[in-house]
Amino acid sequence: MLKKFICVVAAGLTLSVMGITAARADAVDDIKKKGVLVVGTKADYRPFGYLDPSGKITGFEADLAADVAKRLGVKLELIPVVASNRIQFLQQGKIDLMIATMSDTPERRKIVDIVEPNYYGSGTNVLASKTAAVKNWEQLRGKKICLIQGAFYNKELQEKYGVEGVAFPGTAEAYAALKNGSCVGFAYDDTAIVGEMLKPEWAAYEMPLDSILFVPWGIAVKQGEKGFMDFMSKTAVDWHKSGMIQELEKKWGIKPTKFAAESREKHK
Numbered sequence: 001m002l003k004k005f006i007c008v009v010a011a012g013l014t015l016s017v018m019g020i021t022a023a024r025a026d027a028v029d030d031i032k033k034k035g036v037l038v039v040g041t042k043a044d045y046r047p048f049g050y051l052d053p054s055g056k057i058t059g060f061e062a063d064l065a066a067d068v069a070k071r072l073g074v075k076l077e078l079i080p081v082v083a084s085n086r087i088q089f090l091q092q093g094k095i096d097l098m099i100a101t102m103s104d105t106p107e108r109r110k111i112v113d114i115v116e117p118n119y120y121g122s123g124t125n126v127l128a129s130k131t132a133a134v135k136n137w138e139q140l141r142g143k144k145i146c147l148i149q150g151a152f153y154n155k156e157l158q159e160k161y162g163v164e165g166v167a168f169p170g171t172a173e174a175y176a177a178l179k180n181g182s183c184v185g186f187a188y189d190d191t192a193i194v195g196e197m198l199k200p201e202w203a204a205y206e207m208p209l210d211s212i213l214f215v216p217w218g219i220a221v222k223q224g225e226k227g228f229m230d231f232m233s234k235t236a237v238d239w240h241k242s243g244m245i246q247e248l249e250k251k252w253g254i255k256p257t258k259f260a261a262e263s264r265e266k267h268k
């Protein structure tokens with residue numbers, strides 16, 4: 001009787017796990033039923049995601065999110081996220097999809113499912129005052145450098161290059177600290193720094209170093225949502241194949257990248 005009971009319990013657990021997996025795999029159907037795709041994206045990362053004068057999130061990644069919603073035939077809702085909360089928002093179900101300048105790393109693949117192929121990428125650089133005369137990474141050893149909480153490159157900058165990291169939850173705080181002299185420089189994605197330097201307020205600043213630590217960016221879905229993963233994978237392939245990524249670079253004034261060009265050739 002005990003052996004029979006154990007077998008019944010085991011069978012029940014197996015069916016429960018299968019049920020959970022099936023439920024997650026039906027994420028696309030769930031999104032279509034509710035009629036809204038909720039996407040977490042940046043609102044402080046010009047030109048990939050930022051607030052326009054009306055307070056609406058716009059930019060490169062907002063356009064990608066809009067394309068996904070169009071393919072699904074649903075409305076789009078954009079939720080602003082930052083590096084320190086974007087994964088949690090996805091895991092907690094606050095968003096269905098994350099397109100938020102997230103670097104694709106092995107550690108992150110352990111806790112969320114990252115869509116292949118990657119859609120974009122960036123390196124790490126520093127925004128610093130021209131008067132600081134920063135010429136090389138070694139020159140930053142022992143210097144206070146503004147960082148963003150949760151950024152993957154923080155550890156390497158501190159351990160390999162010896163910077164004294166001063167971490168902030170968002171870019172607004174980091175930029176303010178740089179301006180008031182709390183940091184010698186702000187280490188961040190080179191793509192974001194280029195966008196920020198378009199503003200007149202940064203005329204006295206520069207991005208003086210060669211970018212390091214190039215990492216591709218990944219779109220993320222909650223673990224186990226295979227159907228949604230497959231859908232997004234096909235979508236990302238089409239973005240490269242059709243040249244949409246390169247068209248968005250042009251639209252948003254981003255210098256054409258080798259990554260975008262090579263990705264299009266690969267998926268033609």
